[in-house]
Amino acid sequence: MVFAITNPSNCPIAPKPPTKAKPLKSLLTVKCFASPHSVASGVVERPWKTSDARLVLEDGSVWKAKSFGARGTQVGEVVFNTSLTGYQEILTDPSYAGQFVLMTNPHIGNTGVNFDDEESNQCFLAGLVIRSLSISTSNWRCTETLGDYLSERNIMGIYDVDTRAITRRLRQDGSLIGVLSTEESKTDEELLEMSRLWDIVGVDLISGVSCTAPYEWVDKTKPEWDFNSNEREIYHVVAYDFGIKHNILRRLASYGCKITVVPSKWPALETLKMKPDGVLFSNGPGDPSAVPYAVETVKEILGKAPVFGICMGHQLLGQALGGKTFKMKFGHHGGNHPVRNIMGSRVEISAQNHNYAVDPASLPEGVEVTHINLNDGSCAGLAYPQLNIMSLQYHPEASPGPHDSDTVFGEFVELMKRAKQKA
Numbered sequence: 001m002v003f004a005i006t007n008p009s010n011c012p013i014a015p016k017p018p019t020k021a022k023p024l025k026s027l028l029t030v031k032c033f034a035s036p037h038s039v040a041s042g043v044v045e046r047p048w049k050t051s052d053a054r055l056v057l058e059d060g061s062v063w064k065a066k067s068f069g070a071r072g073t074q075v076g077e078v079v080f081n082t083s084l085t086g087y088q089e090i091l092t093d094p095s096y097a098g099q100f101v102l103m104t105n106p107h108i109g110n111t112g113v114n115f116d117d118e119e120s121n122q123c124f125l126a127g128l129v130i131r132s133l134s135i136s137t138s139n140w141r142c143t144e145t146l147g148d149y150l151s152e153r154n155i156m157g158i159y160d161v162d163t164r165a166i167t168r169r170l171r172q173d174g175s176l177i178g179v180l181s182t183e184e185s186k187t188d189e190e191l192l193e194m195s196r197l198w199d200i201v202g203v204d205l206i207s208g209v210s211c212t213a214p215y216e217w218v219d220k221t222k223p224e225w226d227f228n229s230n231e232r233e234i235y236h237v238v239a240y241d242f243g244i245k246h247n248i249l250r251r252l253a254s255y256g257c258k259i260t261v262v263p264s265k266w267p268a269l270e271t272l273k274m275k276p277d278g279v280l281f282s283n284g285p286g287d288p289s290a291v292p293y294a295v296e297t298v299k300e301i302l303g304k305a306p307v308f309g310i311c312m313g314h315q316l317l318g319q320a321l322g323g324k325t326f327k328m329k330f331g332h333h334g335g336n337h338p339v340r341n342i343m344g345s346r347v348e349i350s351a352q353n354h355n356y357a358v359d360p361a362s363l364p365e366g367v368e369v370t371h372i373n374l375n376d377g378s379c380a381g382l383a384y385p386q387l388n389i390m391s392l393q394y395h396p397e398a399s400p401g402p403h404d405s406d407t408v409f410g411e412f413v414e415l416m417k418r419a420k421q422k423a
Protein backbone atom coordinates (compact mmCIF):
# COMPACT_ATOMS: atom_id res chain seq x y z
CA MET A 1 0.00 0.00 0.00
CA VAL A 2 1.29 3.43 -0.88
CA PHE A 3 1.04 6.43 1.41
CA ALA A 4 1.87 9.94 0.36
CA ILE A 5 3.70 12.13 2.83
CA THR A 6 2.94 15.70 1.95
CA ASN A 7 4.42 17.32 5.01
CA PRO A 8 6.65 16.13 7.83
CA SER A 9 3.96 14.80 10.16
CA ASN A 10 6.10 14.08 13.16
CA CYS A 11 7.62 17.40 13.95
CA PRO A 12 6.82 21.01 13.29
CA ILE A 13 8.79 22.96 10.72
CA ALA A 14 10.90 25.73 12.20
CA PRO A 15 12.26 28.01 9.48
CA LYS A 16 15.98 28.66 9.49
CA PRO A 17 17.26 32.12 8.65
CA PRO A 18 17.61 32.33 4.86
CA THR A 19 21.20 33.58 5.24
CA LYS A 20 22.27 30.01 6.03
CA ALA A 21 21.50 28.83 2.50
CA LYS A 22 24.61 28.15 0.46
CA PRO A 23 24.71 28.72 -3.31
CA LEU A 24 23.09 25.84 -5.11
CA LYS A 25 26.14 25.31 -7.28
CA SER A 26 27.71 23.65 -4.21
CA LEU A 27 25.37 20.71 -4.84
CA LEU A 28 27.39 17.58 -5.44
CA THR A 29 25.98 14.31 -6.60
CA VAL A 30 27.18 11.13 -5.00
CA LYS A 31 27.23 8.23 -7.37
CA CYS A 32 24.42 5.75 -6.99
CA PHE A 33 25.69 2.89 -4.83
CA ALA A 34 23.51 0.28 -6.49
CA SER A 35 24.56 -0.29 -10.04
CA PRO A 36 22.02 -1.97 -12.33
CA HIS A 37 22.44 -5.73 -12.19
CA SER A 38 23.60 -7.28 -15.43
CA VAL A 39 21.88 -10.49 -16.43
CA ALA A 40 23.75 -13.21 -18.33
CA SER A 41 22.12 -14.23 -21.61
CA GLY A 42 19.73 -17.13 -21.26
CA VAL A 43 18.96 -16.25 -17.62
CA VAL A 44 15.46 -15.03 -16.83
CA GLU A 45 15.60 -11.37 -15.95
CA ARG A 46 14.35 -10.60 -12.45
CA PRO A 47 12.41 -7.46 -11.64
CA TRP A 48 15.32 -5.82 -9.83
CA LYS A 49 14.36 -2.57 -8.25
CA THR A 50 16.42 0.39 -9.38
CA SER A 51 16.97 3.51 -7.32
CA ASP A 52 13.79 5.49 -6.84
CA ALA A 53 14.63 7.70 -3.87
CA ARG A 54 17.05 10.45 -2.96
CA LEU A 55 18.44 11.59 0.35
CA VAL A 56 19.62 15.19 0.00
CA LEU A 57 21.74 16.45 2.88
CA GLU A 58 22.09 20.09 3.85
CA ASP A 59 25.79 19.95 2.88
CA GLY A 60 24.64 19.60 -0.74
CA SER A 61 25.29 15.90 -1.18
CA VAL A 62 22.68 13.77 -2.94
CA TRP A 63 22.48 10.02 -2.18
CA LYS A 64 20.51 7.80 -4.51
CA ALA A 65 18.77 4.84 -2.93
CA LYS A 66 15.87 2.43 -3.17
CA SER A 67 12.74 3.09 -1.18
CA PHE A 68 10.69 0.84 1.06
CA GLY A 69 7.91 1.64 3.51
CA ALA A 70 6.02 4.86 2.79
CA ARG A 71 6.61 7.09 -0.22
CA GLY A 72 6.66 10.88 -0.37
CA THR A 73 8.98 13.58 0.91
CA GLN A 74 10.16 13.93 4.49
CA VAL A 75 12.63 16.21 6.27
CA GLY A 76 14.60 15.29 9.41
CA GLU A 77 17.96 15.22 11.15
CA VAL A 78 20.18 12.28 10.18
CA VAL A 79 21.80 10.38 13.07
CA PHE A 80 23.65 7.07 12.97
CA ASN A 81 22.96 4.20 15.36
CA THR A 82 25.62 1.54 15.99
CA SER A 83 23.35 -1.11 17.58
CA LEU A 84 23.80 -4.55 16.07
CA THR A 85 20.30 -5.67 17.01
CA GLY A 86 16.95 -4.18 17.97
CA TYR A 87 15.82 -2.17 14.96
CA GLN A 88 12.17 -2.49 16.02
CA GLU A 89 12.85 -1.05 19.48
CA ILE A 90 14.79 1.77 17.81
CA LEU A 91 11.94 2.47 15.37
CA THR A 92 9.49 2.77 18.27
CA ASP A 93 11.71 4.83 20.61
CA PRO A 94 9.87 8.20 20.72
CA SER A 95 13.19 10.00 21.37
CA TYR A 96 13.89 9.67 17.62
CA ALA A 97 11.01 12.02 16.66
CA GLY A 98 12.19 14.31 13.86
CA GLN A 99 15.23 12.15 13.04
CA PHE A 100 16.26 9.77 10.27
CA VAL A 101 17.97 6.82 11.91
CA LEU A 102 20.81 5.40 9.85
CA MET A 103 21.77 1.91 11.02
CA THR A 104 25.50 1.20 10.72
CA ASN A 105 24.78 -2.53 10.92
CA PRO A 106 24.43 -3.28 7.21
CA HIS A 107 21.84 -6.06 7.30
CA ILE A 108 18.39 -5.04 8.55
CA GLY A 109 14.93 -6.61 8.34
CA ASN A 110 15.96 -10.27 8.63
CA THR A 111 13.84 -10.92 11.73
CA GLY A 112 10.85 -8.85 10.61
CA VAL A 113 8.80 -7.29 13.40
CA ASN A 114 6.80 -8.84 16.25
CA PHE A 115 4.25 -7.92 18.94
CA ASP A 116 6.72 -7.87 21.86
CA ASP A 117 9.44 -5.48 20.76
CA GLU A 118 7.43 -2.26 20.62
CA GLU A 119 8.85 0.51 22.82
CA SER A 120 5.82 2.78 22.26
CA ASN A 121 2.51 2.62 20.42
CA GLN A 122 3.78 4.50 17.38
CA CYS A 123 6.84 5.19 15.23
CA PHE A 124 7.74 8.85 15.68
CA LEU A 125 11.02 8.89 13.76
CA ALA A 126 11.27 10.65 10.38
CA GLY A 127 12.62 7.62 8.52
CA LEU A 128 15.02 4.69 8.36
CA VAL A 129 18.25 4.58 6.33
CA ILE A 130 19.91 1.18 5.83
CA ARG A 131 22.50 -0.48 3.62
CA SER A 132 20.81 -3.78 2.88
CA LEU A 133 17.17 -4.77 3.33
CA SER A 134 16.91 -8.49 3.97
CA ILE A 135 15.09 -10.25 1.15
CA SER A 136 13.75 -12.85 3.54
CA THR A 137 12.30 -12.67 7.03
CA SER A 138 12.81 -15.47 9.50
CA ASN A 139 12.07 -15.50 13.21
CA TRP A 140 9.64 -17.49 15.36
CA ARG A 141 8.12 -14.26 16.73
CA CYS A 142 7.81 -12.52 13.36
CA THR A 143 4.34 -11.29 12.46
CA GLU A 144 5.15 -8.97 9.55
CA THR A 145 7.95 -7.75 7.31
CA LEU A 146 9.77 -4.54 8.12
CA GLY A 147 8.64 -2.94 4.85
CA ASP A 148 4.93 -3.62 5.48
CA TYR A 149 5.28 -2.41 9.07
CA LEU A 150 6.79 0.91 7.94
CA SER A 151 4.20 1.37 5.15
CA GLU A 152 1.34 0.93 7.61
CA ARG A 153 2.87 3.52 9.90
CA ASN A 154 3.57 5.99 7.09
CA ILE A 155 7.32 5.90 7.70
CA MET A 156 9.79 6.17 4.82
CA GLY A 157 12.77 3.87 4.52
CA ILE A 158 15.65 3.65 2.05
CA TYR A 159 18.21 0.92 1.34
CA ASP A 160 21.12 0.27 -1.02
CA VAL A 161 22.72 3.51 0.09
CA ASP A 162 26.35 3.80 1.26
CA THR A 163 25.66 4.06 4.99
CA ARG A 164 29.38 3.91 5.85
CA ALA A 165 30.13 6.95 3.74
CA ILE A 166 27.23 8.90 5.25
CA THR A 167 28.29 7.89 8.77
CA ARG A 168 31.86 9.10 8.11
CA ARG A 169 30.43 12.40 6.88
CA LEU A 170 28.28 12.77 10.02
CA ARG A 171 31.26 11.92 12.26
CA GLN A 172 33.36 14.50 10.48
CA ASP A 173 30.86 17.32 10.06
CA GLY A 174 28.29 16.54 12.80
CA SER A 175 24.58 15.77 12.50
CA LEU A 176 23.04 17.03 9.27
CA ILE A 177 19.50 17.84 8.22
CA GLY A 178 18.34 15.81 5.24
CA VAL A 179 15.34 15.43 2.98
CA LEU A 180 14.25 12.03 1.78
CA SER A 181 12.09 11.92 -1.32
CA THR A 182 10.61 9.46 -3.77
CA GLU A 183 8.98 12.28 -5.75
CA GLU A 184 10.66 12.66 -9.12
CA SER A 185 8.95 15.99 -9.71
CA LYS A 186 11.05 17.59 -6.99
CA THR A 187 14.51 18.75 -8.10
CA ASP A 188 17.65 18.19 -6.03
CA GLU A 189 17.83 21.95 -5.55
CA GLU A 190 14.29 22.07 -4.15
CA LEU A 191 15.05 19.27 -1.69
CA LEU A 192 18.30 20.96 -0.67
CA GLU A 193 16.43 24.19 -0.04
CA MET A 194 13.92 22.30 2.12
CA SER A 195 16.72 20.85 4.22
CA ARG A 196 18.22 24.30 4.72
CA LEU A 197 14.94 25.91 5.74
CA TRP A 198 14.24 23.36 8.47
CA ASP A 199 15.73 23.01 11.92
CA ILE A 200 15.31 20.72 14.91
CA VAL A 201 17.04 22.93 17.50
CA GLY A 202 14.67 24.93 19.72
CA VAL A 203 11.60 22.88 18.77
CA ASP A 204 9.36 21.28 21.43
CA LEU A 205 9.08 17.71 20.15
CA ILE A 206 7.89 16.33 23.48
CA SER A 207 4.34 17.68 23.09
CA GLY A 208 3.88 15.54 19.98
CA VAL A 209 4.88 12.24 21.62
CA SER A 210 3.62 12.45 25.23
CA CYS A 211 0.39 10.77 26.36
CA THR A 212 -2.61 13.07 26.76
CA ALA A 213 -4.06 11.75 30.02
CA PRO A 214 -2.67 9.91 33.08
CA TYR A 215 -2.84 6.12 33.19
CA GLU A 216 -1.64 3.22 35.33
CA TRP A 217 1.08 0.87 34.06
CA VAL A 218 1.25 -2.72 35.38
CA ASP A 219 3.14 -4.87 32.82
CA LYS A 220 6.45 -6.32 33.92
CA THR A 221 9.29 -7.70 31.83
CA LYS A 222 9.23 -11.45 31.24
CA PRO A 223 10.85 -13.72 33.88
CA GLU A 224 14.07 -14.14 31.86
CA TRP A 225 14.77 -10.46 32.54
CA ASP A 226 14.53 -10.88 36.29
CA PHE A 227 18.01 -10.56 37.61
CA ASN A 228 16.68 -9.74 41.13
CA SER A 229 13.29 -11.28 41.65
CA ASN A 230 12.87 -10.84 45.43
CA GLU A 231 9.47 -9.63 46.54
CA ARG A 232 9.71 -6.02 47.46
CA GLU A 233 7.68 -3.39 49.18
CA ILE A 234 5.52 -1.51 46.69
CA TYR A 235 6.58 2.07 45.93
CA HIS A 236 4.36 4.45 44.02
CA VAL A 237 6.19 6.19 41.16
CA VAL A 238 4.72 8.99 39.08
CA ALA A 239 6.41 8.81 35.66
CA TYR A 240 6.44 11.91 33.47
CA ASP A 241 5.96 10.82 29.87
CA PHE A 242 8.25 12.97 27.74
CA GLY A 243 8.29 10.13 25.20
CA ILE A 244 8.73 7.24 27.61
CA LYS A 245 9.96 3.85 26.42
CA HIS A 246 7.83 0.94 27.60
CA ASN A 247 10.78 -0.97 28.97
CA ILE A 248 11.47 1.75 31.55
CA LEU A 249 7.93 1.16 32.83
CA ARG A 250 8.26 -2.63 32.62
CA ARG A 251 11.53 -2.59 34.56
CA LEU A 252 10.12 -0.28 37.24
CA ALA A 253 7.10 -2.62 37.54
CA SER A 254 9.42 -5.63 37.81
CA TYR A 255 11.27 -3.87 40.62
CA GLY A 256 7.97 -3.73 42.48
CA CYS A 257 6.74 -0.23 41.66
CA LYS A 258 3.14 0.87 41.23
CA ILE A 259 3.28 3.32 38.35
CA THR A 260 1.13 6.26 37.32
CA VAL A 261 2.18 7.72 33.95
CA VAL A 262 1.35 11.40 33.47
CA PRO A 263 1.56 13.70 30.42
CA SER A 264 4.51 16.04 29.95
CA LYS A 265 2.49 19.11 31.00
CA TRP A 266 0.95 17.51 34.10
CA PRO A 267 1.17 20.12 36.89
CA ALA A 268 3.74 19.42 39.62
CA LEU A 269 1.11 20.26 42.23
CA GLU A 270 -1.15 17.44 40.98
CA THR A 271 1.78 15.04 41.09
CA LEU A 272 2.65 16.02 44.66
CA LYS A 273 -1.02 15.62 45.67
CA MET A 274 -0.69 11.92 44.75
CA LYS A 275 2.01 11.69 47.46
CA PRO A 276 4.33 9.56 45.29
CA ASP A 277 7.28 7.72 46.80
CA GLY A 278 9.29 8.82 43.77
CA VAL A 279 9.02 10.70 40.48
CA LEU A 280 10.59 9.59 37.20
CA PHE A 281 11.40 12.04 34.41
CA SER A 282 11.59 10.02 31.22
CA ASN A 283 13.54 10.05 27.99
CA GLY A 284 12.14 12.18 25.17
CA PRO A 285 12.98 13.75 21.81
CA GLY A 286 14.66 17.00 20.91
CA ASP A 287 16.21 19.98 22.55
CA PRO A 288 15.85 20.20 26.35
CA SER A 289 16.09 24.01 26.10
CA ALA A 290 12.91 24.06 24.00
CA VAL A 291 10.72 22.82 26.87
CA PRO A 292 11.03 25.37 29.72
CA TYR A 293 7.65 24.24 31.08
CA ALA A 294 9.15 20.81 31.78
CA VAL A 295 12.17 22.34 33.56
CA GLU A 296 9.74 24.36 35.73
CA THR A 297 7.84 21.17 36.63
CA VAL A 298 11.08 19.44 37.61
CA LYS A 299 12.10 22.45 39.75
CA GLU A 300 8.76 22.38 41.59
CA ILE A 301 9.19 18.69 42.44
CA LEU A 302 12.86 18.71 43.47
CA GLY A 303 13.31 18.21 47.20
CA LYS A 304 9.68 17.13 47.67
CA ALA A 305 10.09 13.53 46.44
CA PRO A 306 13.04 11.37 45.37
CA VAL A 307 13.55 11.72 41.61
CA PHE A 308 15.19 9.72 38.84
CA GLY A 309 15.88 11.23 35.40
CA ILE A 310 16.61 9.20 32.28
CA CYS A 311 18.15 10.85 29.19
CA MET A 312 15.86 13.84 28.48
CA GLY A 313 14.85 13.58 32.15
CA HIS A 314 18.54 13.81 33.13
CA GLN A 315 19.00 16.89 30.92
CA LEU A 316 15.90 18.59 32.40
CA LEU A 317 17.20 17.82 35.90
CA GLY A 318 20.57 19.34 34.94
CA GLN A 319 18.81 22.54 33.84
CA ALA A 320 16.50 22.58 36.88
CA LEU A 321 19.58 22.43 39.12
CA GLY A 322 20.94 25.53 37.37
CA GLY A 323 23.19 23.76 34.83
CA LYS A 324 23.41 24.13 31.07
CA THR A 325 22.87 21.64 28.25
CA PHE A 326 24.55 21.77 24.85
CA LYS A 327 24.20 20.05 21.48
CA MET A 328 26.88 17.43 20.79
CA LYS A 329 28.55 17.04 17.41
CA PHE A 330 26.77 13.84 16.43
CA GLY A 331 25.55 12.48 19.76
CA HIS A 332 25.55 8.92 21.04
CA HIS A 333 23.22 6.38 19.47
CA GLY A 334 23.92 2.69 19.93
CA GLY A 335 24.20 -0.25 22.27
CA ASN A 336 27.96 -0.31 22.79
CA HIS A 337 28.92 2.79 24.77
CA PRO A 338 31.30 2.20 27.68
CA VAL A 339 30.43 4.20 30.80
CA ARG A 340 32.43 4.48 34.01
CA ASN A 341 30.11 4.06 36.99
CA ILE A 342 32.13 6.02 39.56
CA MET A 343 30.09 5.01 42.63
CA GLY A 344 29.98 1.35 41.60
CA SER A 345 33.70 1.36 40.55
CA ARG A 346 33.00 -0.49 37.34
CA VAL A 347 32.58 0.00 33.62
CA GLU A 348 29.16 -0.71 32.11
CA ILE A 349 28.41 -1.16 28.44
CA SER A 350 25.33 0.90 27.81
CA ALA A 351 22.54 1.70 25.37
CA GLN A 352 22.50 5.36 24.40
CA ASN A 353 20.43 7.72 22.30
CA HIS A 354 21.01 11.42 22.74
CA ASN A 355 22.29 14.49 20.89
CA TYR A 356 22.42 16.82 23.89
CA ALA A 357 24.41 16.60 27.10
CA VAL A 358 24.70 18.39 30.45
CA ASP A 359 27.82 20.53 30.92
CA PRO A 360 29.06 19.40 34.34
CA ALA A 361 31.08 22.60 34.80
CA SER A 362 27.84 24.57 34.83
CA LEU A 363 26.34 22.64 37.75
CA PRO A 364 26.25 24.06 41.29
CA GLU A 365 28.35 22.72 44.14
CA GLY A 366 27.02 19.53 45.71
CA VAL A 367 25.91 17.99 42.42
CA GLU A 368 28.05 14.91 41.73
CA VAL A 369 28.95 13.42 38.36
CA THR A 370 28.32 9.70 38.96
CA HIS A 371 28.89 8.31 35.45
CA ILE A 372 31.24 9.27 32.61
CA ASN A 373 31.02 8.23 28.97
CA LEU A 374 34.43 6.67 28.26
CA ASN A 375 34.33 7.42 24.52
CA ASP A 376 34.42 11.19 24.96
CA GLY A 377 34.45 11.92 28.70
CA SER A 378 30.97 13.49 28.66
CA CYS A 379 28.70 13.48 31.70
CA ALA A 380 26.60 10.30 31.76
CA GLY A 381 25.03 10.48 35.22
CA LEU A 382 24.38 12.83 38.12
CA ALA A 383 23.40 12.67 41.78
CA TYR A 384 22.48 15.28 44.33
CA PRO A 385 22.10 13.27 47.52
CA GLN A 386 20.85 16.24 49.59
CA LEU A 387 17.68 16.36 47.48
CA ASN A 388 17.40 12.62 46.68
CA ILE A 389 18.17 13.14 42.99
CA MET A 390 19.75 10.62 40.62
CA SER A 391 19.92 10.57 36.83
CA LEU A 392 21.48 8.84 33.82
CA GLN A 393 22.12 10.28 30.37
CA TYR A 394 21.66 6.86 28.83
CA HIS A 395 19.20 3.93 28.88
CA PRO A 396 19.44 1.45 31.79
CA GLU A 397 16.28 -0.25 30.47
CA ALA A 398 18.27 -1.15 27.31
CA SER A 399 15.75 -2.45 24.77
CA PRO A 400 17.74 -2.71 22.66
CA GLY A 401 21.11 -3.04 24.31
CA PRO A 402 23.09 -4.55 27.16
CA HIS A 403 21.62 -4.92 30.65
CA ASP A 404 24.71 -3.85 32.63
CA SER A 405 23.02 -0.78 34.11
CA ASP A 406 19.72 -2.42 35.06
CA THR A 407 20.67 -2.29 38.76
CA VAL A 408 20.08 1.47 38.74
CA PHE A 409 16.32 0.76 39.02
CA GLY A 410 17.14 -1.02 42.30
CA GLU A 411 19.13 2.06 43.38
CA PHE A 412 16.06 4.22 42.71
CA VAL A 413 13.96 1.85 44.84
CA GLU A 414 16.60 2.14 47.62
CA LEU A 415 16.49 5.93 47.33
CA MET A 416 12.69 5.86 47.76
CA LYS A 417 13.00 3.43 50.69
CA ARG A 418 15.54 5.60 52.54
CA ALA A 419 13.46 8.74 51.96
CA LYS A 420 10.32 6.98 53.27
CA GLN A 421 12.14 5.72 56.36
CA LYS A 422 13.38 9.25 57.14
CA ALA A 423 9.94 10.85 56.65
Ligand SMILES: NC(=O)CC[C@H](N)C(=O)O
Pocket: 095, 282, 283, 284, 285, 286, 287, 288, 310, 311, 312, 313, 353, 354, 355, 356, 357
Ligand atom coordinates in the same frame (compact mmCIF):
# COMPACT_ATOMS: atom_id res chain seq x y z
N1 LIG B 1 16.71 9.53 24.57
C1 LIG B 1 16.50 10.77 24.95
O1 LIG B 1 15.83 11.05 25.93
C2 LIG B 1 17.07 11.84 24.09
C3 LIG B 1 17.28 13.13 24.82
C4 LIG B 1 17.40 14.33 23.92
N2 LIG B 1 16.29 14.38 23.09
C5 LIG B 1 18.68 14.27 23.12
O2 LIG B 1 18.68 14.00 21.93
O3 LIG B 1 19.72 14.48 23.71
